[in-house]
Amino acid sequence: MTAKPGEQDKLLVPLHVSYIKSLGNNKDDLAYHLTAHLRMNAIYWGLTALCIMGHQDALDREEMIDFVMSCWDDEAGGFGAHPDHDAHILATLSAIQILVTQDALDRLDVDRVVKFILSLQQPSGIFAGDSFGEVDTRFLYIAVNALSLLGRLSELDVEKTVAYIRQCQNFDGGYGATAGAESHAAQVFVCVAALAILDRLDEVDQETLCWWLSERQLPNGGLNGRPEKLEDVCYSFWVLSSLSILNKITWIDSEKLTAFILSAQDLETGGIADRPGDMVDVFHTHFGVAGLSLLGYPGLVDLDPVYCMPASIIEVKGLRKGWKALPRRLAQVS
Amino acid sequence: MSVSTSTSATYELLVSLLAKCPKTIEILPGDGALWTHSGDSSDEATFAPFLFLDNNLGIPQKVLYQAYIHAVGVFKLVRKSPTRASEEIQGNDNSPAVQILIDSSSILILANPSHQTALNARKLLVKKQLIDPRTELCFIASLLSSQHCAKHAELWYHRRWLLSSAYETHGTQSPTCLPAGAGASHRDLMFASQTNLQQELGLLSRACEVYPRNYFAWTHRLICMRSLLSDHLANPSKNSNFVVILRREIDGIKQWIEHHVSDYSAVHYILTLSRDVLQCKTLVLEETIDEEDMLAHAIALVCEYPGHEALWLYARIATLIFDAREKQQIEQFVESFVRPLASQNSITGAWDDVANQLGSSEYARLYLSKRAKVDSSRE
Secondary structure, three states, X not given: OOOOOOHHHOOOHHHHHHHHHHHHHOOOOHHHHHOHHHHHHHHHHHHHHHHHOOOHHHXXXXXXXXXXXXXXXXXXXXXXXXXXXXXXXXXXXXXXXXXXXXXXXXXXXXXXXXXXXXXXXXXXXXXXXXXXXXXXXXXXXXXXXXXXXXXXXXXXXXHHHHHHHHHOEOOOOOEOOOOOOOOOHHHHHXXXXXXHHOOOHHXXXXXHHHHHHHOOEOOOOXXXXXXXXXXXXXXXXXXXXXXXXXXOHHHOOHHHHXXXXXXXXXXXXXXXXXXXXXXXXXXXXXXXXXXXXXXXXXOOOOEEOOOOXXXXXXXXXXXXXXXXXXXXXXXXXX | OOOOOOHHHHHHHHHHHHOOOOOEEEEEOOOOOOOOOOOOOHHHHHHOOOEEEOOEEEEEHHHHHHHHHHHHHHHHHHHHOOOOHHHHOOOOOOOHHHHHHHHHHHHHHHHOOOOHHHHHHHHHHHHOOOOOHHHHHHHHHHHHOOOOOOOOHHHHHHHHHHHOOOOOOOOOOOOOOOOOOOOOOOOOOOOOOHHHHHHHHHHHHHHHHHOOOOHHHHHHHHHHHHHHHHHHHHOOOOOOHHHHHHHHHHHHHHHXXXXXXXXXXXXXXXXXXXXXXXXXXXXXXXXXXXXXXXXXXXXXXXXXXXXXXXXXXXXXXXXXXXXXXXXXXXXXXXXXXXXXXXXXXXOOOOOOOOOOOOOHHHHHHHHHHHHHHHHHHHO
């Protein structure tokens, strides 16, 4: 690496901005086709990371909104991840988050999307991803998040929804993808954030869960998602967001985690990888930047850990919950 | 050799090999040159650039991705003409479009197992009886044998969708007999015979071996066992075999844990299954769980390998589940092993061969503080 001494200690904002801008350039690449089923999510990750770094305008707004609308599946009433893909609740939330962030919700047929989302709730309270019925607590969170952003949470059967999350709680205080599935830091985030939106955090065994979450930190500072797995930058967000929602973000060593995230940057191409030396991608770039924002990293914009969107947007909508991130530090003069 | 073969011919060959329902599939790095010899056997010449030996299929990664790009175009085109494939193929078994859809989606899913739209297209074809569900189960089993596919939630779900006959529009699905909290949200899976069940468990063991701590495979295994439990509760006399299956399963997983001491997914599985079984309040099942004495198993493993977080969690949670039954055993473990270890300095012990893990004395202290919390909440 050709990095100058000290570069690794800083978040290289201009380099990450140019990395995210370059992502749409190679539509003929194999990588583009292999990730088409995640295109809508990728745009949300890229846009949100840009907002948190203070560069929302780096991507063309009109072009982005046009792409989102080109993924509308009129048959299903939801969004696909790419124009020729079926509608799915995953892509639908990303589309809504993009439109909210770009202040373009007027483009959305809100009634139809709400109908699509509500139609996916199962008798047990969990949500399916689409009409074929795969269920996951991720889809439940997505439904709660989307209905909340659209101001239509009153149409949700809250008791039924919370009852399913209750079924997912494990002995370690954590939550899994379905009732009985192993605790997993990302699934903990979706369950805790859904309960936060529904004002039902009293359901959480907070002490047991926060113990388990803080035990995710490894001696090298990084966080893993499950016992004896390797550390991975994306868990910086999944674990930190849950701790932040439960006001226990100080239970992990923030300095060591900050250093770990920064060490996973690619100093030449920009972008952040899952761990130092690996290939970067927009997913880990977004969740690395999101984690740094919650850690109070200097110069970043506040991120709302419940919705994983810029905090100011959530505040304007009157949806802010009682989470606490670390105070924003001032940039050190070197 | 792959260079001289045209992409569409390679694509067709791969499609035909996948349709043979290979026993295993492996993706070979690069163009596979390291794996193939210089064409001295006729089999190699027939299947080049692929390796196909005793129904085991090896696919060079480069070739797979060339076929994938080709399949993206084919799939898109057939779905577009003239409206959507779902409507076009209705009631027309012999439509070439159906075969093109089956072929192209098989490549898309092999290269990109999270390709929801390709999986949906196949579910539609099963629903319309244009794909035999048994053939589809075979195809998915081939895919799940490869490390590249084994961890994907979408594939395991596709399998459950088939096993629960969700494709039958007028299903006679009976409600599950499990108590709330033990899987009432899933449709029960159905195994036509003991052999089918054993095949499923074998498939799962392989998937957990090729991809360690395989989250969705262990979840699938729990759902399989819950379905059998539900079946047993519905008709205990007819399905008395369950006790034998349960015992064999717990014995097998205990052995698995002994050979995979950092696999918490296995630990979680065996403890959650035990909890579900105990919740059913059936004497013969409770006795089976008691005889397996998982608490003693966990304690023995912690004493042998105190540097493993997974085993400490095994002991912590087994303590919670079996507390009332095994008070004496727990006290002895705490006094003779945990306390002395916890009072040691936090320097990594000699047993600790896993560089990234906390010291064993820290795990011992965590165990004690959890235990103190449980005791105080009881007072």
